[in-house]
Amino acid sequence: MNITDIINSNTAYITLGLAGLSLILLIFIIILALKQRKLNKKYKKFMTGASGENLEGQVIARFADIDKMKADTIKINEEIAKIKENLLVTYQKVGVVKYDAFKEMGGKLSFVLALLDKNNNGILLNSVHSSREGCYTYLKEIIKGESFLELSDDEKKALNQAISSSNFME
Numbered sequence: 001m002n003i004t005d006i007i008n009s010n011t012a013y014i015t016l017g018l019a020g021l022s023l024i025l026l027i028f029i030i031i032l033a034l035k036q037r038k039l040n041k042k043y044k045k046f047m048t049g050a051s052g053e054n055l056e057g058q059v060i061a062r063f064a065d066i067d068k069m070k071a072d073t074i075k076i077n078e079e080i081a082k083i084k085e086n087l088l089v090t091y092q093k094v095g096v097v098k099y100d101a102f103k104e105m106g107g108k109l110s111f112v113l114a115l116l117d118k119n120n121n122g123i124l125l126n127s128v129h130s131s132r133e134g135c136y137t138y139l140k141e142i143i144k145g146e147s148f149l150e151l152s153d154d155e156k157k158a159l160n161q162a163i164s165s166s167n168f169m170e
Helices: 003-009 011-047 052-087 153-164
Strands: 093-099 110-116 122-130 134-142
Touching: 003 011, 093 153, 110 153, 122 153
Parallel strands: none
Antiparallel strands: 093 110, 110 122, 122 134
16 A cells, blocks of 8 residues: 555545644634734834834933832831830830839829830839828839839839830831
């Protein structure tokens, strides 16, 4: 059997195969034509009213904008670094305990305020209210979460509140 006999006996199959391949190629051509049309619309919109000189000016303006943004970003990053540096020494942790200094007076008008930074350094401010004699305020220094002076129970509570506070920035 030679090649001519094979072709003659399978002519219908070959014709169907070529018709299917032609149909697939036609679909690809239609898809490509649609994509080309979209691309042409975008190109025309981009080039509308723009000569080569205007287009060059627009590109140069965009590069200038990018350079300005880079400079602004550097400036902003420097400012953020300064803010972070300042946050290391600001009071970020707070603890407050109100108490009745004199049991017979009634009302919790006295308080202890603990103000600490990230490293638990800061102050304890104790305000003792006495209606007869006024108000007395005491300040104690806190270093690394501890005081060199003895603390009352209320002062310890306020200090522990501040130390255990977790809403500070690192």
